[in-house]
Amino acid sequence: MRDCIPTHVDYELDYFTASSETAPLSIEGMYDSVVSAAACLQELEPHLNEWDGFVVACFSAHPLCHVLREKTTAPVMSILSAPLLLASTLGGKVSILTTSPRWVPLLEHDVKSLGLSSLCHHIASSGMRVLELESLPREQVLQTLGQIAKNDLVERLGSDVIILGCAGLAGLEDKVRQQCGSGVVVLDPVRCSVELCAAALRLKASTAKAGLYAPV
Structure with a gap:
């Protein structure tokens, strides 16, 4: 996947994949989605403020999208x-x-x-x-x-x-x-998701905190 996204002067990309010891090798259904979200969050949560935006690269309504929006103000893009x-x-x-x-x-x-x-x-x-x-x-x-x-x-x-x-x-x-x-x-x-995430950042748009993703 890294080779498929061209470099851009406006942003720098980091990549993260959860450990194969805790996350499934591929996502083939709802169970895999939940397990992968938990595995990613366990490793990512202490470092969420290190990134300006997120792209969750699973073509589904992946639960990690909602979790990241709840945990951060950064824009979070679903590739679905x-x-x-x-x-x-x-x-x-x-x-x-x-x-x-x-x-x-x-x-x-x-x-x-x-x-x-x-x-x-x-x-x-x-x-x-x-x-x-x-x-x-x-x-x-x-x-x-x-x-x-x-x-x-x-x-x-x-x-x-x-x-x-x-x-x-x-x-x-x-x-x-x-x-x-x-x-x-x-x-x-x-x-598409990377470019829309970058566009949201250029617009200084963030995840709203007054409704669905209000702090707990």
């Missing part, structure tokens, strides 16, 4: 909600191309819980689990993604914006776009 909000300004039919079939109902639930259902036209599975994105040959991964994006999302459903629905798909947006045909937009959710 941020690209959906951006995509809604770029086209009329926004679809998500995610990993295993298990994630389709999970993401339908998460998108609805975030109040963003009207922004998402369809969610499609690539049939590949998260860890298979690394273990399978890269050409096979790209061919699978490209075929589903073009045949199912663009040609059959008329999608004009496609969000890659997993942090493990970061950096593949250009390859998928090339297979979709002219005029289709494909978004990397991690890059």
Whole structure:
């Protein structure tokens, strides 16, 4: 993922991954999300004031987003909600191309819980689990993604914006776009979230503390 986000003069990025002794190797459902959030928080909490903003790089309504907003005033971006909000300004039919079939109902639930259902036209599975994105040959991964994006999302459903629905798909947006045909937009959710977090900081916007995320 680090190689997929270009350096920028306006900000410097730090990266954090919880220890594999306490966090799952991949997130495949609600249980993994909760366990990973707890593992991250245990290590991060003493150091939260060291960063100006956060991007939680799990394509879900990950509980760590809410926890960080409650614990800090820094802007916190979800790689699910941020690209959906951006995509809604770029086209009329926004679809998500995610990993295993298990994630389709999970993401339908998460998108609805975030109040963003009207922004998402369809969610499609690539049939590949998260860890298979690394273990399978890269050409096979790209061919699978490209075929589903073009045949199912663009040609059959008329999608004009496609969000890659997993942090493990970061950096593949250009390859998928090339297979979709002219005029289709494909978004990397991690890059979208980093840029929106930077934009919030430029606007001097912070997490509100008068309502949902008021101090306990």
